[in-house]
Amino acid sequence: MIAVIALIAGVALGVVLEPTVPIGLQPYLPIAVVAALDAVFGGIRARLDGIFDDKQFVISFVSNVLVAGLIVYLGDQLGVGGQLSTGVVVVLGVRIFGNVAAIRRHLFRA
Amino acid sequence: MSGPAGRRYSEELFADFFRAPLDSGYARAAQRRATAGPPPRWQVFGGRGGRAVALAAIGFLFAVAYHHAVAAEPGTSKARRDLVADVRSRQQQTDDLRRRADALRDQVAKARDEALVDSGEAARLRELAAGAGLGKVTGDGVVVRLADAPPQIDPVTGKQSADNPGIVLDRDLQDIANGLWLAGAEAVAVNGQRLAGTSTIRSAGGVILVDFRPVTGPYEVAAIGPPNITDAFNASATAKRFRRYVETYRMQFGAKARENLTLSAAPDPSLHYARPPSPSASPSSPSSPSSPSSPSSQSSPNPSRSGGR
Numbered sequence A: 001m002i003a004v005i006a007l008i009a010g011v012a013l014g015v016v017l018e019p020t021v022p023i024g025l026q027p028y029l030p031i032a033v034v035a036a037l038d039a040v041f042g043g044i045r046a047r048l049d050g051i052f053d054d055k056q057f058v059i060s061f062v063s064n065v066l067v068a069g070l071i072v073y074l075g076d077q078l079g080v081g082g083q084l085s086t087g088v089v090v091v092l093g094v095r096i097f098g099n100v101a102a103i104r105r106h107l108f109r110a
Numbered sequence B: 001m002s003g004p005a006g007r008r009y010s011e012e013l014f015a016d017f018f019r020a021p022l023d024s025g026y027a028r029a030a031q032r033r034a035t036a037g038p039p040p041r042w043q044v045f046g047g048r049g050g051r052a053v054a055l056a057a058i059g060f061l062f063a064v065a066y067h068h069a070v071a072a073e074p075g076t077s078k079a080r081r082d083l084v085a086d087v088r089s090r091q092q093q094t095d096d097l098r099r100r101a102d103a104l105r106d107q108v109a110k111a112r113d114e115a116l117v118d119s120g121e122a123a124r125l126r127e128l129a130a131g132a133g134l135g136k137v138t139g140d141g142v143v144v145r146l147a148d149a150p151p152q153i154d155p156v157t158g159k160q161s162a163d164n165p166g167i168v169l170d171r172d173l174q175d176i177a178n179g180l181w182l183a184g185a186e187a188v189a190v191n192g193q194r195l196a197g198t199s200t201i202r203s204a205g206g207v208i209l210v211d212f213r214p215v216t217g218p219y220e221v222a223a224i225g226p227p228n229i230t231d232a233f234n235a236s237a238t239a240k241r242f243r244r245y246v247e248t249y250r251m252q253f254g255a256k257a258r259e260n261l262t263l264s265a266a267p268d269p270s271l272h273y274a275r276p277p278s279p280s281a282s283p284s285s286p287s288s289p290s291s292p293s294s295p296s297s298q299s300s301p302n303p304s305r306s307g308g309r
Helices: A002-019 A028-049 A054-078 A085-108 B002-013 B013-019 B024-036 B041-115 B122-134 B170-182 B229-234 B236-250 B286-300 B301-308
Strands: B137-147 B187-190 B201-202 B209-210 B213-215 B217-225 B252-261
Touching: A002 B041, A028 A054, A028 A085, A028 B024, A028 B041, A054 A085, A054 B024, A054 B041, A085 B013, B002 B170, B013 B024, B041 B122, B137 B187, B137 B229, B170 B187, B170 B209, B170 B229, B170 B236, B187 B252, B201 B286, B217 B252, B229 B236, B229 B252
Parallel strands: none
Antiparallel strands: B137 B217, B137 B252, B187 B217, B201 B209, B209 B213
């Protein structure tokens, strides 16, 4: 309940404030979103498994976003361009897919 | 961790990754909770607060990313809309200027006629201007109407097929114009655009341009000529070819005689070699007109020498 309210509050805050993303941070935005999605689906799955842990969730979210951002930054500095970001997206995508599949098994028993 | 176990882990990292996408930290935390008992009260509330803050941050991130993705899109479409409006207004401007040029040209012609009223030169000049496409002409003639074939619709999928062989190309309009000249036309216009000696009919990006001005279908090629021009054109090879296109590609084509056609003048051709005499120089001085034409007169022997051999 708290979680849903907090999520809605965050969305509302973003809609109301309409912050402009600084140019330097723009390449990190999509990666950060994917990392956050991974944390969210991981949390939902853990909740359904009955092993949800607040500390683990917060740390996984923060570290996911930071590490993803770091890898994109590293790719930029190394001159491999978007290839490292592609790697991040693939890895996180696989995780999201696996977690969503587990959630589906929980919800539909199939 | 022992050596073999570490190697096994690294080898199966990917397989493990696909099999168990959940952070193992969740399971470890649950284990810890099971062994150590329920956490103290402050930790529960702190955890809830942290969770709420993290989720609010995630929601904020989503909203910002969505806003960013949506805001980036109208920028391009807005630029495109501005460009379209720009093109429209410039076209309007061109039309206005052309109308003004037509009016001024009429004035010039009238003044010239008045100045030359004594000699027979005025009629001859008018004749020449009409023939060269530089004067408005009226008379009887023929109008050739040409339109794209309707797009072919696949009977199975109901979709329009991408390539339509019955589309009117620039080549078709060129052929029709040439056919009309051949049939004895004295003046030809495509969708109201008069053709002069240096006019072009081309296509650029799927649009047909007559003298660099776009024309759209259905195309009407009007020609003024002798009374038998309609029959002459209908009997020509060009007309026969287009009637075959009608049968095979369902292109729309028809030539009808029409009376009292009015074809406006073509835009003044830009002068490539000739130059209007400057008012300061005396008109009899031969050096000023010859100097711009000297490169062409020097270069002209070259092709004739190589061609004549």
